[in-house]
Amino acid sequence: MRKLAVLGLAALMAVGCSKNNGAQISAQIEGAGNAEVVLYQLAVNQVKTVDTIKTGADGKFSYTVAMPEAAPDFYYLTYKGNKLASFVLKAGDKVSVKVDTLGAGLAIEGSEESLLLGQYEKGLATVSAQMAQMSEQMNAAIEKKDLAAAEELKIKMGKSYVNYRRDLIKTIMENPYSFANINALYQQIGQQLPVFSSENDYLLVERVHDSLATLYPSSVYLQSLKEQISGAKNAIALAEKIYEAETKSFPNLSLPDINAKNVDLSSLEGKPFILMFWTISEPSQKMFNNDLKELYRKYRSSGLEIYQVSLDEDKTAWASAVKDQQLPWISVCDGKGPASPAVVAYNLLTVPTMFVFNAKGDLVANGNLTDKGELENAIRKAIK
Secondary structure: OEEOOOOOOOOOOOOOOOOOOEEEEEEEEEOOOOOEEEEEEEOOOOEEEEEEEEOOOOOEEEEEEEOOOOOOEEEEEEEOOEEEEEEEEOOOOEEEEEEEOOOOOOEEEOOHHHHHHHHHHHHHHHHHHHHHHHHHHHHHHHHOOOHHHHHHHHHHHHHHHHHHHHHHHHHHHHOOOOOOHHHHHOOEEOOOEEOOOOHHHHHHHHHHHHHHHOOOOOOHHHHHHHHHHHHHHHHHHHHHHHHHOOOOOOOOOEEEOOOOOEEEHHHHOOOOEEEEEEOOOOHHHHHHHHHHHHHHHHHHHHOOEEEEEEOOOOHHHHHHHHHHHOOOOEEEOOOOHHHOHHHHHOOOOEEOEEEEEOOOOOEEEEEOOOOHHHHHHHHHHHOO
């Protein structure tokens, strides 16, 4: 799945030396004698340079980060563009670091928060590498038209995702008051697969928010979590409205197809149909089109239609994919990606997402219905 909503944070801080509000970093970087390292602060959607620090001939330095007492913040130490260490720092911390210029042999003392952050980052790097390897293998299988092997790899990727997600939730629950949990909530495997993006994940976000709010009520990070929780609840409210509507129960869309001709979603009124949001940049979603074509052929005689919305910005690449895969249903794309009005209209947080409607316009199922059996059950309900 691909996360669509990017949460912006404006985290402001002062840099300098302060005995009262400072966090002390003492570091030894092997192989970086008389060198320069850079300390950055992360503000979620941007990285800010804190300072360029010179090491001694022995690769050592000591630096005090001036920061507000109200809440911790995230920092990264780099050397020649390589990240050496990540920190969660709060006022009064005294952290010691040992590492080499490649980031190997990292040892941090004096900050349990930073140790947990490192654990989260290591786990993410491991699962991301595993998923990337399986994705490459699956793409190769698809190219060879070995659909059995591709399906097996798809299942393996799903299991890896589920296992990692489960373990991550367990660690978060075991450390309810850790600020590092904020990093875990925003983890993304590769470039387009958020770990937490399902409809009910806001409950986990809410739990993290409520625990941290008892310690750091003024943190801008908590304000962002609060906005995310509100957005998720609004999405659920939209689904409930669609379920409860007595008249036309879906917002209309009018988007261009591969021939640049606008096609209205409302043109499918009176028919059972699937409204699907996807992206060609995810190989697994392209693979799922094979299952979808099989279901479409099976139930088209019962009136089933599909209105598939691409949230890609490269319309040429999307059109080529539609032609190459010979997709037989309505395929549309406005090239605006996550900024498409369709995202707002349906309160999308991730893709793929599907809405299955019956001929009366009633919603019978929605969500990440990429399990073939689950989707077929929804289609059967829609065509009754």
